[in-house]
Amino acid sequence: MIALTGARVIDGTGAAPIEQATVVVTNGRITAIGSSSTVTPPAGATVINVAGKTIIPGLINSHAHIDPDISVNPGPYRDEMVRRLKTYAIYGVTSIMTLGFETYDEPEGFYLRDTQRLGIGPVATDAPRLYAAGRPILFRPGPTGTETADDARIDVQRHVPLRADFIKLHLDGVPTDLKPDVVAAAIDESHKHNMSTAVHIVYLKDAKTAIAGGVDVIAHSVRDMDIDAATIAEMKRRNVALIPTLVRDRSVFIYENLPDFFKDPFFLRGMQAYKHEVDVLSDPATQQRYRTNAGIQASKPQLAQGIKNLKPLIDAGITIAMGSDSGSIPDRNLGRWVGYNEHAELEMLVQAGMTPMQALVSATSTAARVMKIDGAGSLQTGKWADLVVLNANPLTDIKNTRQIDSVYIGGRKVNMAGVAGTN
Numbered sequence: 001m002i003a004l005t006g007a008r009v010i011d012g013t014g015a016a017p018i019e020q021a022t023v024v025v026t027n028g029r030i031t032a033i034g035s036s037s038t039v040t041p042p043a044g045a046t047v048i049n050v051a052g053k054t055i056i057p058g059l060i061n062s063h064a065h066i067d068p069d070i071s072v073n074p075g076p077y078r079d080e081m082v083r084r085l086k087t088y089a090i091y092g093v094t095s096i097m098t099l100g101f102e103t104y105d106e107p108e109g110f111y112l113r114d115t116q117r118l119g120i121g122p123v124a125t126d127a128p129r130l131y132a133a134g135r136p137i138l139f140r141p142g143p144t145g146t147e148t149a150d151d152a153r154i155d156v157q158r159h160v161p162l163r164a165d166f167i168k169l170h171l172d173g174v175p176t177d178l179k180p181d182v183v184a185a186a187i188d189e190s191h192k193h194n195m196s197t198a199v200h201i202v203y204l205k206d207a208k209t210a211i212a213g214g215v216d217v218i219a220h221s222v223r224d225m226d227i228d229a230a231t232i233a234e235m236k237r238r239n240v241a242l243i244p245t246l247v248r249d250r251s252v253f254i255y256e257n258l259p260d261f262f263k264d265p266f267f268l269r270g271m272q273a274y275k276h277e278v279d280v281l282s283d284p285a286t287q288q289r290y291r292t293n294a295g296i297q298a299s300k301p302q303l304a305q306g307i308k309n310l311k312p313l314i315d316a317g318i319t320i321a322m323g324s325d326s327g328s329i330p331d332r333n334l335g336r337w338v339g340y341n342e343h344a345e346l347e348m349l350v351q352a353g354m355t356p357m358q359a360l361v362s363a364t365s366t367a368a369r370v371m372k373i374d375g376a377g378s379l380q381t382g383k384w385a386d387l388v389v390l391n392a393n394p395l396t397d398i399k400n401t402r403q404i405d406s407v408y409i410g411g412r413k414v415n416m417a418g419v420a421g422t423n
């Protein structure tokens with residue numbers, strides 16, 4: 001049993017902070033929490049004095065990935081995926097929902113999730129709770145592909161024995177995309193098997209298709225035009241959540257120059273996972289390619305549009321869960337830093353119009369609710385003791401989420417040095 005004493009506690013529900021709090025943790029769960037005038041450490045508890053610090057719930061990344069970099073890793077992928085998971089943990093990210101594996105890393109992904117849930121294997125400790133969607137449902141041609149509504153149902157059914165935690169769909173705005181009836185069938189089949197659905201979109205028309213088909217989560221911002229009042233009203237009516245992934249869109253183009261944060265000590269703590277990509281992105285030839293690639297440059301107005309679309313959604317009270325799209329196919333999508341980018345996303349959410357409290361709630365209790373992660377996302381009696389001790393108050397500056405003193409997952413202190421991998 002441990003008792004953390006003296007800190008300010010932001011519990012993740014949006015409630016006012018508790019000053020001079022005591023948090024009692026027994027067998028990994030919070031068994032008492034409140035002001036030190038009402039909660040005192042029980043006899044036998046190991047008291048950890050964190051006076052002057054701020055405790056927040058561990059961050060939950062609603063749109064994560066842990067893909068290996070297949071440009072340098074021929075497999076097996078386990079060590080690299082473990083390293084990515086452990087890197088999330090040292091950044092205070094204590095639960096993640098991977099919104100899609102690739103065919104090549106799906107088996108390892110579910111292996112890691114399943115062994116973790118049994119309390120064994122390489123990510124039993126010092127890693128975030130892992131929740132996972134399998135390979136996305138998207139248009140695949142051919143007799144064993146996914147073209148029709150029946151194909152989509154079969155594709156979804158494939159995830160049932162895997163016990164996928166979510167189903168991810170893809171609409172890319174291309175002519176081959178799944179048709180609206182196929183999208184609706186995939187979502188319907190997912191719901192039949194008690195799985196929620198998240199859809200990758202860029203375009204408003206595709207968001208509308210997914211919403212009409214009953215999707216639960218829009219997994220990126222609408223980035224081609226202003227989101228209209230009718231769509232916002234429909235999201236509200238159907239309780240469709242949004243994951244903006246602003247940092248993902250920024251990551252597409254910012255490496256046209258050497259970013260200042262490559263020298264930030266907080267960024268450098270992830271170098272064991274980041275080094276290869278940092279090397280590639282530090283090459284002036286890479287930066288030149290970013291400056292001259294039309295697709296990369298087109299993402300600049302897309303980010304601006306996504307940011308513009310966020311404020312009316314915040315104001316309408318749409319459920320917004322923090323997600324960064326970190327760790328996605330790093331051989332292709334460079335610079336989506338697992339761990340670091342969740343803090344960058346929080347900062348961007350505040351720049352786009354959230355209060356620091358709203359951003360923290362989106363990354364904790366809201367993310368847990370949207371991702372159906374029981375027992376995490378808020379600091380309350382009965383919940384897991386997944387928490388981050390900060391040296392500064394993030395309500396006065398959201399960048400203070402980077403002032404990490406220590407991270408606890410299930411009441412166990414994360415080893416901040418332990419992310420070395422073997423490949």
Ligand SMILES: [Zn+2]
Pocket residue numbers: 063064065099100325328
């Ligand atoms: Zn993604």
